[in-house]
Amino acid sequence: MIPFLIAGALIAGAVVVSAFWKEIKSFIQASIERIKTHLIPSMIVGFKTYLDTGNATYATAKALQKFFSKNERGNWQETIVTREIPASEIPEDIRRKADRSNSSVIDITDEVQTELHLEV
Numbered sequence: 001m002i003p004f005l006i007a008g009a010l011i012a013g014a015v016v017v018s019a020f021w022k023e024i025k026s027f028i029q030a031s032i033e034r035i036k037t038h039l040i041p042s043m044i045v046g047f048k049t050y051l052d053t054g055n056a057t058y059a060t061a062k063a064l065q066k067f068f069s070k071n072e073r074g075n076w077q078e079t080i081v082t083r084e085i086p087a088s089e090i091p092e093d094i095r096r097k098a099d100r101s102n103s104s105v106i107d108i109t110d111e112v113q114t115e116l117h118l119e120v
Contacts, residue, residue, distance in 0.1 A: 046067075046068045047065060047066060047067045047068065047109070048065070048066045048068075048107065048109050049063065049064070049065045049066075049107070049108050049109045049111075049112045050063070050064040050065075050066075050105050050106065050107055050108065050109075051063055051064075051090070051094065051098060051105070051106050051108050052064060052104060052105045053098050053104050053105075053106075054104055059086070059087055060084050060085060060086055060087060061084075061085050061087060061090060061098070062082055062083070062084060062085070063082070063083050063085050064080060064081070064082050065080070065081045065082075066078055066079070066080050067079045067080075067081070091111075091115075093111065094108055094111055097111075
């Protein structure tokens with residue numbers, strides 16, 4: 001009984017796809033064209049990552065990431081993402097860098113890039 005239901009569903013699916021193939025094909029082509037013209041040109045070109053500890057004795061820190069991209073009109077766009085991080089989750093080398101720094105905001109772009117194996 002179940003094999004007949006599965007076979008019937010497959011046949012019905014094939015009939016539906018064949019009946020609407022032109023619409024499906026045009027939708028896929030339009031989607032690909034939109035990706036080419038809108039999404040790919042606005043891909044992220046670069047990023048910077050900062051850690052804001054506030055002071056030397058911090059329980060949490062703010063991670064700020066700035067992403068730079070170009071939109072479809074060719075204008076530069078900056079997107080900033082911020083999140084709170086408990087000090088216990090900050091890697092030891094970055095924590096040491098923050099402790100040595102005179103500033104409460106440090107640039108950790110190189111460390112993030114190395115850790116994630118990114119090329120910018």
